[in-house]
Amino acid sequence: MxxxxxxxxxxxxxxxxxxxxxxxxxxxxxxxxxxxxxxxxxxxxxxxxxxxxxxxxxxxxxxxxxxxxxxxxxxxxxxxxxxxxxxxxxxxxxxxxxxxxxxxxxxxxxxxxxxxxxxxxxxxxxxxxxxxxxxxxxxxxxxxxxxxxxxxxxxxxxxxxxxxxxxxxxxxxxxxxxxxxxxxxxxxxxxxxxxxxxxxxxxxxxxxxxxxxxxxxxxxxxxxxxxxxxxxxxxxxxxxxxxxxTGKSGYEHFMLKEIHEQPRALRQCLQGRVDELGGSVTVDELDNLAPTGVQFVACGTSYHAALYGAQLFREQGIPAQAFLASEYATAVPPIGNDLVVAITQSGETADTLSALREASRRGAETLAVTNTVGSTVARESDRKLFIRAGPEIGVAATKTFASQLLALNLLVLATTDASAGEVVPALRDLPGQTQALLDDSGAEAVAEQFYDAPAYFFIGRRYQFPVALEGALKLKEISYKHAEGFAAGELKHGPLALVDDRTPVFAVVTGDDEIATKTVGNIKEVEARDAPVVAVTDRQNDAAAYADHVLELPETHPHVGAVLANVQLQLVAYHIANRLGRPIDKPRNLAKSVTVE
Known part of the structure; x- marks a missing residue:
């Protein structure tokens, strides 16, 4: 290939x-x-x-x-x-x-x-x-x-x-x-x-x-x-x-351009699907779809989106699981009446297509969440939800991940009894908040401080756990640095042994609920081991008080906060890789569309 x-x-x-x-x-x-x-x-x-x-x-x-x-x-x-x-x-x-x-x-x-x-x-x-x-x-x-x-x-x-x-x-x-x-x-x-x-x-x-x-x-x-x-x-x-x-439009790298294209990509994903005055979501492709159970199949960045989507469905009382497509295709779990949702940016990911086809053979209704009209996954699925991010050239996914998270919010709001009234205003504000964040991010200064660290940890809970995984993946993809993402509560169950004063820990924490309080507790655990802490936070909690650096987030609905936190971590990864002189758009050994299993 x-x-x-x-x-x-x-x-x-x-x-x-x-x-x-x-x-x-x-x-x-x-x-x-x-x-x-x-x-x-x-x-x-x-x-x-x-x-x-x-x-x-x-x-x-x-x-x-x-x-x-x-x-x-x-x-x-x-x-x-x-x-x-x-x-x-x-x-x-x-x-x-x-x-x-x-x-x-x-x-x-x-x-x-x-x-x-x-x-x-x-x-x-x-x-x-x-x-x-x-x-x-x-x-x-x-x-x-x-x-x-x-x-x-x-x-x-x-x-x-x-x-x-x-x-x-x-x-x-x-x-x-x-x-x-x-x-x-x-x-x-x-x-x-x-x-x-x-x-x-x-x-x-x-x-x-x-x-x-x-x-x-x-x-x-x-x-x-x-x-x-x-x-x-x-x-x-x-x-x-x-x-x-598909040009760079004056940016040094496609990845940086595509990070900055996220406000437009998010608007495109929302267009014609959200009634801001009525506080409702209508997606024509999802008419009469009311899943009683959901199985997501995906790989890489799209798998992190699947974890996020499964969490959204479970909160509405609908059993939902995210599966790595490469594992699903070889050991398919019982499907029953579950809707099988394949998430793939290109629509051509071989492992995801194999999982989708196995689900189809077993009689499951299938839905593709993809960026590519006319792709194989779009043609072979019963239904499709296009994320409308526009062409993405950089190998490391950026705007497509943000658009996937937004599209999954629309999927849940359009197919369940979830109250759209609380989320729709936040969705409406998301493109503008993303632009404001891009205009005034402290990520480059953080990258300059920590670009030579031997390893990096990313932690978060609930919606922020998939963002922590994605932040780590983005950094290792383009900087070739060792980075790991964890559910924040898991650090003390083994990974804490690796934490020392040379291991920056990026902690994603928003809101002021019990989940935020527990994550702040995890920040204290790494602070006690002398690890430098970068809090990615909206300051509604005490995370900033225990952090060496803070990457600011605007206050918003918890679902939407994950999208904004991800933008900050994308910028951190980009600036670290750029400081190290890496070939950011074409990282070694990686391909944009993985068409082999």
Whole structure:
């Protein structure tokens, strides 16, 4: 895995179009890159490292041809080397393939292809050799591609070039692939295929989402067929965001830009769903939904949102649990009549999709909470609730997490007997309060104080417990520092042994109820061990009195306070990572959309 782009109809601009598309996909995370150009003979250029190294390699040689395919790789089989980079070719050099996913039976296929010469350690390389064998047997290119794909087991999005053929062939199974339908040009209609829309959004806003098992051929037209070659009618949809939204807009990093985009993202999530005067919430997608039990499935940041959502439902007397999707898919608990809610920013997270599909097989009603219209999870769920955060480029989730928390509030208010009257005013004020916090945060000064600490703890209770987990995750993702989040009461059950005067403890505490009082007690426990304390608080409690530093929060409803606390912790993580000179938008070993289990 990670990023795919292919195009036809771009003529002499093909190579530049591919490289530009790969640069746009850098946010997904990668460790090598390459392109292949078609014609009577294929030209392939690839290099380990950043796209800048690919551009250097391209500058030292003459490459031309059309159509073309490109790839940024995130290593799964074999380290990041020139040989393991995509595209991969067959023995003759007449077939080139790029692939996201994992071919589970590649070792058996490789053994079967023992007369072929392999030059990489990847699972992907079996695909061009399978196609080569079919072509040698007299099979035409498109049927050769189909026959090779039929041999694969696992997950994949595959795009292929064959010498002497003016077409690109592609297909998907459990890994995203989307078409871009461009305008007519002197070189023909510009057509694109990619793992994500931003790869070609500069050229067109018209897209077609492929479903699992579908094949596409792009030449002077686009044709989508099923596995038997029967033509599928597909709708062309319009992407409703501007290509400039995927730029940095003057910010040093995408992550910082997206942190600052949160007020707008929150407004978009609320728009048309909250009646501020009437104090009610109406979400058309959730009409007549009244769950008696809820199971959330999610991974990473989305799992932290799931923990928060489960807490909201339980407070309304509805049994709710949050499950790590990777565990749920392999050991599904009894579902009964529970609603199964899959939370995934991209809508393509492999573990979450597997959990959702298992729940569907067992007859559960399913709901997707996602940012991506047209994603696999949105298409396969019975219902969908879009968080409307807009495109997020930074690998570390920021505005999508805030929008997930807000969307889960709307989900609970729209489907239960929860009183919206108390929460709606706080929801209304949330975007403005977030902006005020961003304008006057002390996070950079705190980061400067503690950027060189060997480890960090984050603690919170109730709604703030998932925020503590997320704060720790954000810091370790982009700073490479050891950070852990805990339910505040759990420190004394083991982790307190790790606390000393070099271990900053970020304590999230809002309100003045019993929960706040208990969290202040936990702050005293770490203070007694000489740990520096950073209180993230609205000062309605005594937390500030026992803290070395305070990150201020405005007073608001407890549900909403979690969103605001999270913004402060995002800024802390960003400024620590920036102070350490980390590649914030592209942290090592991580990918934006994890499409393998």
């Amino acid at each position: 990670c990023g795919i782009i292919g195009c036809v109809g771009r003529g002499e601009r093909t190579a530049d179009t591919l490289v530009s598309g790969l640069e746009t996909l850098e946010y997904r995370g990668y460790d090598s890159a390459g392109i292949a150009l078609g014609g009577s003979k294929l030209s392939v250029c690839k290099a380990a490292g950043e796209i800048a190294k690919l551009k250097t390699a391209l500058g030292s040689r003459s490459m031309s041809g059309e159509p073309g395919i490109g790839h940024t790789r995130w290593s799964t089989h074999g380290p990041p080397t020139d040989e393991n980079a995509h595209p991969h070719a067959d023995c003759t050099g007449d077939v080139a393939v790029v692939h996201n996913g994992i071919i589970e039976n590649y070792q058996e296929l490789r053994a079967e292809l023992d007369e072929h010469t392999f030059t990489s350690e990847t699972d992907t390389e079996v695909i061009p050799h399978l196609i080569e064998a079919e072509l040698a047997a007299g099979t035409d290119p498109e049927d050769a591609f189909r026959a090779a794909i039929a041999r694969l087991e696992g997950s994949y999005a595959v795009v292929c070039l064959i010498a002497g053929c003016d077409a690109i062939f592609g297909t998907r199974k459990d890994s995203p692939l989307v078409l871009g339908i461009g305008d007519d040009t002197p070189d023909g209609q510009a057509l694109f295929v990619a793992s994500d829309v931003p790869a070609f959004r500069e050229y067109t806003d018209r897209v077609v989402y492929l479903d699992d098992g579908e094949f596409v051929r792009l030449d002077d037209e686009w044709v989508v067929t099923d596995s038997d070659g029967v033509v599928r009618e597909k709708s062309v949809e319009t992407v409703d965001w501007d290509p400039e939204e």
